[in-house]
Amino acid sequence: MFFITLRFADKARAPQFMDAHNAWLRRGFDDGVFLVAGSLLPGAGGAILAHNASADEIETRVQADPFVAEGVVSAEIVAIAPGRTDERLAFLKA
Structure with a gap:
């Protein structure tokens, strides 16, 4: 599982790329x-x-974000290995 942050680097340009x-x-x-x-x-x-993808696949996907x-943003990808979840999210541990 991955936690991805997209922090604004140039927020003024965001509207130009929002649809994409x-x-x-x-x-x-x-x-x-x-x-x-x-x-x-x-x-x-x-x-x-995000889940259901390898680290390389996540990196490729994130780099494809317009x-x-x-x-417009700088991205950080943090890999998480879930050890405990609420039972409603147990699928994340698979």
Whole structure:
């Protein structure tokens, strides 16, 4: 599982790439890789919880985000090995 942060580096340019970024997010959900996506508050960027992919696949996917490719955000990927979960999230330990 991976926790991805996308912190604004050039927030002023975000509107220019927002449609493409949202399409990238949709693909992540449609592919079954993204579980949660949301904003870092207050207005600092975004975060994504991802699974069902290798570290290399996540890195490739993140680099394909138009926000990352265009320098709107800087990305950090943190790998997590879940040891305990609420039973509703037990699938994450697989």
